[in-house]
Amino acid sequence: MLDIQYIRDNPDKVKTGSKNKGININVDKLLELDNIRHKLLVQIEDLRKTRNSLNDSAKGQRPSEKDIEKGKKLKHQLAVLDKQFTEADEKFAKALREVPNMPLDSVPIGKSEDDNVVARIVGEPTKFDFEPKSHWELAEARDWIDKERATKIAGARFVYLKGDLVRLEFALMQYGMDVLGDEKILQAIIDSAGLKGVSPKPFTPVLPPAVAKTEVFKATGRLNKEEQTYKLEGEDLWLNASAEHTLSPMYMDEILDEKEMPIRLVGFTTAFRREAGTYGKDTEGILRLHQFNKLEMESFSLPNGSLEEHLFMVAIQEYLMQQLELPYRVLEKCTADIGSPNAKGVDIEVWLPGQDKYRETHTADYITDYQARPMKTRVRRIDGSVELVHTNDATVFSERPLAAIIENYQTKDGKVKVPEVLVPYMGGRSEL
């Protein structure tokens, strides 16, 4: 949620920012609703003040008949105004929630994901002296993916992952968690990325709930696309589409202490996505499933330093890809693609030889205080003042990197080599 005061002061900036994001909102209407709401509020407060002073003058005694009559009158006036205010406030709140976060000036302006800007390319597309296969051809041949039976049980876009592919997934997740928990490695990443003032504080592992209440989900700013989210029948609960959805609201309604900042979490959860409107897209393999597992970073930091925190997360992602020796490129996402709650966003795309193109494996979101405001997650500074925290989140690993490993590490005879850093996590095996 954006600060209404900011919108009042900068209506034109908000109009431009929203337009650049391709999000259609009516700022003038919002300000009008704000005005109506405000006028009613002032009237109500005035009446309440009168009522309070009437009560005070009673001094603990039963007031005179005359004052009781006055009170009755006030009560009725208040009831009418209260009703009007509630209606006005609901309209206002709804309109305010629709206003997206403002993109930073550095975010490229674009109309679709095609306008994302390639910031850098690291590594070269993997070369083979044979025709590389897709990950699903390889995996199905090895009985690592059973899509037919999963479809029988749960429908399209579900899979059974089996055998060594499952072991590889756990190895990958464990490796990611180990890196994020290692202060020395984090410090080295900070140093080589040239980041200033970033703490090497390790990420705390978390297994969060995979569901959240409507109210909570809305506060994350991620329920705008309800058609993408599964709702549990008969419950006020939604299945999360990322650990971020249950990690970012973790400190809802709390005032954190500056001394404990930044708070860094790494959460593992199964993510559920309806993937509405993607029929026929990525139907093979494990690139686009209704259900997949994901390790996710989340951090809560002071406003000054939150952009560095975001860059730190990107640096971690790049480190992981480099350690896995996977060719990738980094995209600065354009205004149309960063998403409503974001002020900035970065994607990492990995090279998939089987598809002969780069495909997204990682996202890093720079959210500023947009989520913290409705969630009321604040921090008490050393000087005693209270302000909203900034939240950042970013992918560590999903299941897509498994596809990347299979395709980039495939051998001519249909086997898959294990990336060196994962060998210790695979019981010393270097080939599957």
Place this chain on the structure above:
RNA sequence: GGAAGAGUGGCUGAGCUGGUUGAAGGCGCACGAUUCGAAAUCGUGUUUGGGGUAAAACUCAACGUGGGUUCGAACCCCACCUCUUCCGCCA
């Protein structure tokens, strides 16, 4: 899921036969006095959000959440949520 009890400020804990209680007392915390410095002691202060202001003053709201009764609700009534204990079920 059933029964009983409970939800008050950073913590603890009064108030719950309705009115001067945004809320006693204690702990903690901050500042000051004392001290060479500290402990102890004493004094002062210490919720959050909205409106308002240059900043104040001032003002409104919040005692789990939402309704209701009343001139007036932390206190009475209703619903829901959460927690505790017991029963049932279960990894």
